[in-house]
Every structure is written in C-alpha cells, then in structure tokens.
Amino acid sequence: MATLGFVEYADAGPEVRAVYDDIMTVRNTDWINNFWKVLANHPATLRRTWESVKQIMAPGALDPLTKEMIYLAVSATNQCPYCIASHTVSARKAGMTDEMLAELLAVVGMANETNRLSSGYQVEIDEPFRIGA
Amino acid sequence: MATLGFVEYADAGPEVRAVYDDIMTVRNTDWINNFWKVLANHPATLRRTWESVKQIMAPGALDPLTKEMIYLAVSATNQCPYCIASHTVSARKAGMTDEMLAELLAVVGMANETNRLSSGYQVEIDEPFRIGA
C-alpha cells in the first residue's frame, strides 16, 4: 500500500469524485488506477496533475500515440517501474505495436549511450548547433 | 577542445575516413560534427557507434521524425547540452515544427514530474499493469 493509502471512489469527497468522473469519461473506462487514488489524498495535487496531463496529452501538433511513446521513453530513461508499467499499457492502447516498442527502446538506449559519450569526452557544441550563432 | 581533440578528415587514416564518408553519404552532407571527430580518436568506437546509430535511426516501424523526437526527449531528460543542441537541429531537419517541439517538451516535463510523484508516494503497480498477471 502506498505511503498515504488509496482513496476509493466510495470514500471520496465531491472534489475527488469530480476528478475521478472526468478521468473515467476522458479515458472511456470505469477504472481508476493507483496513481490517481494516491494523489487523491491531496485533492489540490490530484486536480492540478490531472488537468495538466489532460491538457498535455490531448491531440495537438503531436498525435496521442507519439505523446505516449515520448512519455514511455522518459520513464525508461528515469527507470521508474510504475511509470514504465502503466505507460507501456497506455501506449499499446494508443496503437504501439511490439515492433514499435522495440524500436523505441533501441533509440532510448542509444541516446543514453551517446549522451554519456559526448559529456564524457567533453565535446564542444559545434557552431551550427549553437542557437543564434 | 574536447578531451582528446578532433580528428579532421585530412589527418584521418583510412578506417576513420571510411566512416566519415559513410556519415556524409547517409546524411547527404559534406560536414562532420564534433561528436564523430572526437570518437575518431578510437576508431573502433567510431565505427561501432556509427553503425549502431545508422541501424537504429533508419526508417522502420517508427519514422525518422518520431525517432529524432524520442532521442531529443531522452537528451532533455538527461540534460545533456551537446545532445539537446544537436538533436534539436536534426529533429527540425526531419520535420519537427516549433509547435511540435513545445508539445514534446511539455510531455517530457510532465513525465519527469509524475515519475517522481509515483516513486515518491511509493505507488504499487496495479494488477492490470503487471505483465503476465
């Protein structure tokens, strides 16, 4: 059980229930996952985080699948077990195939490698890469 | 100047020149950026890294633009100045607009936030997110 425990719908006040209802509507599901049930211990955090996620992950210049894959790439880089598990599922729901997952993780691995090579060798930024140069 | 200095084409041996030539052919450019000129101090690393990057970044189940954006998302998470500078440029060449960059960084920021919220609150992974559950 997480640090502050889970706030179940039946035990939630109206502010939390309103967010839960919106999550289920936007995601077209009748299920609330643990992350939100933990944040609900602090309703202001629950509301703010949900409103931010809803705004950021909505279709825009990037489609939802691309956004979910970027989310997963960050979570794999940070090695966050909960986030990798949950966003692997949500990326698949958005259309990520096994082949796409494998290519995504190959890019994540390579970027983590070359990030350290360039920093470790103290490589200077080329003039054409400098902004405003 | 980076730790081991830059290996310029004019001073390079045949093994390094072969990689430089391939980089310029694949990227359709006549320019080699500093990262490769530093790796060239150790030709085996230069060749292996380039062959890996070439394979991983080639079109596949994911298109080159998506791959470049994932690369940039990882570099922003790791806060690698060289990699952010160079992959911002290469992602733009692959078609990333200012609006797409802004949405990409919004997802990167949000994922970095929720990664710490889920870890900090010690949120347990939901059964439906567990593999094989």
Added chain:
Amino acid sequence: MATLGFVEYADAGPEVRAVYDDIMTVRNTDWINNFWKVLANHPATLRRTWESVKQIMAPGALDPLTKEMIYLAVSATNQCPYCIASHTVSARKAGMTDEMLAELLAVVGMANETNRLSSGYQVEIDEPFRIGA
C-alpha cells in the same frame, strides 16, 4: 538478502559494535536498520558514513525536520526505493505530517518538470542570476 549479507550485533566485532551502540544512542532506539548492517561488512565505510550522517543531520542552521525533508526530496528525485521508504519514516518521526509530505512531493515533482523545461529549451541564465555579474 543484500549482496554481502547483514552483520548482526551478536556477530559483530568491537569496531562495528561501537558504531551500532552510537547509532542506537543518538537515535534513542534499540534497533539497527538493514542499511547499517550491510555497511558493517566494511567497518571503515560503516564508521565514516555514520560519522558523516551524524554530523550533517544534527541541528544547525537548519532544523532536523527540514534536513529530513531535503533528504527525502533527493531520494524521491533519484527514485531510490530503500531511501524513500526509510526517510519517509524518519521524516515523520521528525514531525512531517501527511499534508507536509504532499506539499514536499508537489515541489519535487514541479522542480523535476521545470528542470527539464529549462534544459530542453536551452534557456540562458539571466545576468541577475549569474554569480559575480
């Protein structure tokens, strides 16, 4: 069981026992947690780490609660499961309420987000933020 196993008080030599005794005295407890029982496999590390922690976490310009919360904020950022679990408990003992924990993690999450936004956008440091400017 951790890599090198645990050194229990009954099996410990005098150098390790002296540190264990001091831990129990300073913390007013009769319990040694696993972290120290693992470090005890290398008595020099046990002693040095404990002496450093004791010095750093003692009341000073910052009170013990503030120090414990900073410790937890770092551990949540690094996503260290053992450290989050143990320092959540020790911060609570020092007086951290559920509301304070929620606000602490909200700051941790936000800082992790804006750290990547400023790095990802390659924001230059303002002159008034530059030291000695």
Added chain:
Amino acid sequence: MATLGFVEYADAGPEVRAVYDDIMTVRNTDWINNFWKVLANHPATLRRTWESVKQIMAPGALDPLTKEMIYLAVSATNQCPYCIASHTVSARKAGMTDEMLAELLAVVGMANETNRLSSGYQVEIDEPFRIGA
C-alpha cells in the same frame, strides 16, 4: 539565445501579457526572467506552468523558504545549471543564509551518496519501513 527565442512584453499578445502581469504582481517585481520568456512561445505551457508553480509554491503546511530549499535540493541533484542559479537567488530572497545553503548542500550530497550505497549493496527494505506491513 534559447531554442525558440524570448518573447518580450512589448511583443507579447494579451494571453502572455496576462501571465507576465500576474508573475510580476505575485513576485512584487517588474522583471520577467528568461525561463518564462521562453515558455511564452507556447502560451498554453506558459499559463499552465505558472499556475502550477504559483499554487505549489504558495505558503501552506510548508513555508515558502522550505519550499524554495527543496526546489534547490532537487535542482542540485539533477545538476540543472539554470535552475540552480535561479533558485539559489530565490531561496536567498526567501531568507536562506550562507550557512543554511551549506547545510542544505551537505544533506543533498550525503543523500546522493547513501542512495547509491543502498542500491549498490542491494539492501532490502526493513519490515518497519514497509507500508502496511
């Protein structure tokens, strides 16, 4: 100059100006730092980020100084140059003395050390630290 350049007040549209005005009012200053002038290239991100920061950093169960110090502790752990520079200044404005800064960084350093010792030694979480045990 940052990736997308800076949006100055004189060139900003009404949505951005409204946020700038609120920042200056809340912070009691007539100055907008680079971070916000970069985010203003994407007004939705500017508004959302500012509203989140304003909510999170307001006085609550934790006072503003403690929140600023936690922000700085995270930024030092992530080694974000912009964030360390800007939050060192804002923490000092909130009352952080040189002695408090030194103690804060001592805790940050120690936590980063012991985080790796506990993970590196594969230390198991003690039963009393397990939630719900």
Added chain:
Amino acid sequence: MATLGFVEYADAGPEVRAVYDDIMTVRNTDWINNFWKVLANHPATLRRTWESVKQIMAPGALDPLTKEMIYLAVSATNQCPYCIASHTVSARKAGMTDEMLAELLAVVGMANETNRLSSGYQVEIDEPFRIGA
C-alpha cells in the same frame, strides 16, 4: 515476465540461435540470462547489443575485471536493479572480492556526493582542468 516475454532457445529462429550460441561460447556457459531472452524478441537489437558488448568488454587497454567494475559502478549510479544484480555476479566471476566491491561502492558513493557539491555550489572549472588552456 518481461514486457514481450522470453524467447527460449527451443523456440528461437536461426538468427537468434546463432547469437545465443555465440554468447554461450564466449562466456563458456550453457545458460542464457533473461536480458538476452527479452532482446531476442527483436533480433536486430539482440545481435547489435551482443556484438557491442562483446567488443567493448573484451580485454584491451583495460582488463576484464576493471571493465566489469566500471559497468557495476555505472549501474549503481543509475540504480538499475537488474544490472546491479547481474553485474555484481559477473564482476565476481572476473575476480572482484568482497573488499574490492566495498571499495568500489565507496568510490561510487563519494563521486555521487561530490558531483552534487560541485554542481550545487556552481564551482567554476579551474584553468588547469580546462582542455587546451
């Protein structure tokens, strides 16, 4: 079970079997660990990763034990549970004693501490440490 499940030798195609055979030959074992059985879901990744690891970890200017210890030091810094577990075992096979492990982790811990002290205090790089100065 990992995201894409394990590819067992009996179920593997000739490309995967060829890599498995090479792993067992080079390592003088009849056992394939989970990491490779997961990568085998994407044979190009399996082959590339194995060829890279084989090249990098071979004896050279650094002996295999030193390389294994560096691998473990990185994994402990990143707090990767799988990598710490597997490379602790492989470093021991290469000759790492308990005393060497303890000294290795002491250096890892100290480096993680001083990395944050130097970044947190915004220490400028000394001229003699600047390349080409």
Added chain:
Amino acid sequence: MATLGFVEYADAGPEVRAVYDDIMTVRNTDWINNFWKVLANHPATLRRTWESVKQIMAPGALDPLTKEMIYLAVSATNQCPYCIASHTVSARKAGMTDEMLAELLAVVGMANETNRLSSGYQVEIDEPFRIGA
C-alpha cells in the same frame, strides 16, 4: 565565481589552512583547486569531505588508478562538467592513457544503454542473480 566565492589560503583561518596543507601534502602539490576553495566557506564540510576522499581514494584492495577511473565513470554518467574535467586530469596523473580513457567511456556508454534496455523491457532478475536464492 561560485555561489559563495573562493577562500584563498591567505584569507583562510587555521582550520581551513590545516586542511589545505594536508591536501597539498597528500597530493604533493602547491595548488588548491576551486572545489576545495568553495567548500572552505563551510569548514566542517571542507574537513569532512577531504577526510572522506582521502580515506576512500587511498590504495587498498583497489589501486588508485582503478579508483580514479571509477570516479570518472560515475561523473560521466551523471554528466557533471566540473567533475569530468577534474577527474580526467587526476586519472591521467594516476596513469590513465588515451586508450584506457576510450575504453572506459565505451563501457560507460554501453552500461547506460543496457541499464535502460533492461528497465524499459521490465526484465525480471534471473534466479541465479538473486542474492540468497
């Protein structure tokens, strides 16, 4: 200039001078680098950090060159510019050649890549890698 400025020998009190003297004696140099001159703003931190570094980096089961290379590997993983610059110099003084540096960074890069592959694919730890299994 770093956050709190540098404490020069001429301006230092006896406690700081004693540490500076010891640094110069142990390192056989007449030069104090910026890191220590910044820590000297808080003498307790200066003394504790120096005593810890002196103990940890002394010859033991691991020789000083191996320890310096592990320090550099951690610093490259964390991408700490000051630490990479200073420990590249100190590792070279301890005997690291260009070829050894190149192999070290190749291992660092590879470990950072496979750390994310194993975490990203959610690879379970094999029984033989589990301690006490």
